[in-house]
Amino acid sequence: MKNVLLSTLLILGLSVQAQDTFSIIALDPETGDIGSAGASCINLNNSNWDQWITDIIPGRGGVNSQAYVCIPNVNLENAMDRMATGDSPQEIIDWLMLNDACGSQNFNPEYRQYGIVDFDLAGNSRSAGFTGSLTDDYKEDRQGLTYSIQGNILLDQSVIDQMEFNFINTSGTLADRLMAALQGANFPGADNRCLSSGTSSRAAYMVVYHADDTPGAPYLRLVVPAQSPGIEPIDLLQDLYDDFTLSTEDQNILNHLKIWPNPVENRLYLTLPGQVILQGVEVRNVIGQRQKIELLKNSLDVAHLSPGLYLIKIYTSAGAQLMRFIKS
Numbered sequence: 001m002k003n004v005l006l007s008t009l010l011i012l013g014l015s016v017q018a019q020d021t022f023s024i025i026a027l028d029p030e031t032g033d034i035g036s037a038g039a040s041c042i043n044l045n046n047s048n049w050d051q052w053i054t055d056i057i058p059g060r061g062g063v064n065s066q067a068y069v070c071i072p073n074v075n076l077e078n079a080m081d082r083m084a085t086g087d088s089p090q091e092i093i094d095w096l097m098l099n100d101a102c103g104s105q106n107f108n109p110e111y112r113q114y115g116i117v118d119f120d121l122a123g124n125s126r127s128a129g130f131t132g133s134l135t136d137d138y139k140e141d142r143q144g145l146t147y148s149i150q151g152n153i154l155l156d157q158s159v160i161d162q163m164e165f166n167f168i169n170t171s172g173t174l175a176d177r178l179m180a181a182l183q184g185a186n187f188p189g190a191d192n193r194c195l196s197s198g199t200s201s202r203a204a205y206m207v208v209y210h211a212d213d214t215p216g217a218p219y220l221r222l223v224v225p226a227q228s229p230g231i232e233p234i235d236l237l238q239d240l241y242d243d244f245t246l247s248t249e250d251q252n253i254l255n256h257l258k259i260w261p262n263p264v265e266n267r268l269y270l271t272l273p274g275q276v277i278l279q280g281v282e283v284r285n286v287i288g289q290r291q292k293i294e295l296l297k298n299s300l301d302v303a304h305l306s307p308g309l310y311l312i313k314i315y316t317s318a319g320a321q322l323m324r325f326i327k328s
Contacts, residue, residue, distance in 0.1 A: 021040045029119075035206065037178040039185065039190070056215075060084075063076060065114055066150065066152070078099065089126050112130065147167060182234050202229075204237040206220065239322055257272055259323055268300045308327055309326055311323070311324055
């Protein structure tokens with residue numbers, strides 16, 4: 001039945017993909033920031049794929065539109081038009097249910113999934129969500145006063161649970177909390193289609209607007225297009241975010257961090273500058289698989305690793321630094 005539906009839409013000149021398997025859209029009542037983050041296991045090999053499923057009006061609100069969507073996503077465009085005219089999140093969803101614009105009468109709104117947040121005229125935050133009965137299991141949307149989390153084709157409920165837990169229990173900026181929410185879904189099969197490759201997904205994104213930003217020009221936009229199977233896109237997104245948030249002073253400090261010897265045979269040593277404190281390390285091979293490593297003071301036992309190139313991410317009190325070493 002789904003192949004028939006997809007064929008019908010292609011005949012009509014629209015393309016359809018089941019996009020953005022898990023996502024969050026949220027706002028910060030104190031700063032006015034509004035942002036969105038998400039990931040998917042489909043082959044979103046496009047640097048603008050985030051714009052297919054999320055849009056934000058700075059200082060007003062934002063919409064995530066996912067599951068079976070048209071490209072261009074006319075339902076997202078219509079939702080933003082309704083938001084601009086003053087509709088509340090729930091009013092937007094109610095309107096979309098009656099005015100689905102993605103193809104034939106057989107391809108109906110029960111295939112859609114939405115998450116919406118906004119500020120009302122008094123500056124109060126609101127949220128709403130919708131998950132159609134014909135979207136793929138496991139599926140759920142969940143709202144708090146300032147956020148909406150939604151997912152389909154999930155491994156199970158734990159994806160939404162952990163995203164929500166991280167978002168609620170992380171301090172810092174809205175961007176910090178969105179990144180933490182995605183990390184909550186950073187485990188194999190969060191998008192069930194990626195379980196066999198050992199990753200959560202294949203592509204990931206995060207976008208955040210300040211209240212006074214120009215539409216289409218967010219202060220933060222990070223996009224990871226589709227990666228090869230075995231490469232974790234949420235980790236790559238975290239690296240991009242860490243680089244974005246590092247101050248010039250912190251980066252200068254981390255530039256003096258050293259690992260030696262390189263190539264290494266048995267033990268890799270870390271030299272940290274000044275009063276920088278080592279907080280942890282993470283080692284991966286070139287296809288993104290984590291390696292079990294014993295950390296003893298400022299050195300690592302790597303004798304058990306197979307010869308080859310490895311990536312080491314070093315977490316310190318000044319931030320995180322990604323480096324490479326060769327196991328001989």
